[in-house]
């Protein structure tokens with residue numbers, strides 16, 4: 401049974417106060433808090449088990465290497481990848497998506513080739529493709545969301561043409577919470593030989609993910625949203641696609657031999673991981689993923705669906721609150737503006753006085769803001785430790801904002 405009261409005890413920060421009130425942390429979409437097991441693993445690694453990986457023949461280096469490399473198997477299990485060597489370690493989703501752009505796409509794409517994006521992508525899944533537009537004349541083709549914030553998979557499929565070389569799509573919007581039917585997109589794209597990049601930064605936090613079932617070519621996750629350390633993450637690359645990739649960053653570890661005239665590369669996945677990595681961060685991420693799998697991804701999803709339904713009912717009862725995106729598939733992420741209220745920053749400042757952490761701004765999704773006709777929203781994003789009582793506190797604080805600003 402999923403006991404949220406007990407689970408909250410795993411997260412020391414949740415017992416603190418902010419502005420004299422118990423912390424209500426609703427900024428999980430930006431970054432999630434860390435359970436004690438992750439904090440302990442980091443302390444243990446730095447205190448007693450630290451050395452550089454892969455290079456040493458001494459005890460500590462081997463120990464650190466074993467712990468670090470074991471995380472590959474953990475990510476494989478978390479994503480249900482077919483092979484451990486399909487998992488690349490990254491510093492997060494931004495690095496992962498840039499890697500695909502530089503390592504897979506840049507050598508293959510030519511002027512006039514097309515990349516399909518949805519309008520609700522995070523800048524991390526836009527800017528690396530803009531680089532190819534600027535530098536190589538690649539064309540970006542945008543697919544809009546409908547009035548509910550849904551992305552019709554058929555609209556994405558219909559956008560595929562003879563020049564389409566990549567589809568890069570989010571699995572879950574960090575602004576609207578919309579969950580995209582990436583499986584249908586992948587099935588159709590594969591039949592046409594078009595690879596699909598899935599940004600799983602948000603979805604992987606809230607639901608079980610099976611990359612084999614989805615049928616994607618690339619799937620990116622980020623440790624700091626998965627209750628793990630910052631600067632940790634992973635990129636799933638299906639074996640056949642990894643074989644097509646050119647090394648991205650050059651340096652130590654990714655080579656087999658270097659001479660004055662030639663270099664030979666290490667085997668994948670190491671061929672794509674150069675320099676000293678985030679050793680302790682990755683070890684911490686492995687512990688975080690095991691923590692989540694221990695709770696059960698299905699159980700986390702069920703808990704968050706209860707929160708979503710509760711929040712949806714409560715928030716839609718506030719007739720002066722404009723909720724952006726009402727997809728039936730949405731997760732527990734709510735973006736909104738208030739009638740008559742100033743900038744969403746004002747809302748976040750007022751609710752912060754009540755100990756409630758929400759985010760305001762464009763959420764690194766400016767094309768979506770333009771599509772919605774707003775410059776910014778306020779966003780409450782829920783995680784595995786949030787409660788319906790916290791939804792009530794948010795609603796009370798928003799009512800205060802309404803009284804103040806209306």
Ligand code: PLP
Nearest residue numbers: 492493494522524574599601622
């Ligand atoms: N994609 C989405 C949907 C996100 O929400 C984020 C982070 O906010 C990113 C990409 C960027 O991830 P990272 O912080 O790991 O670079």
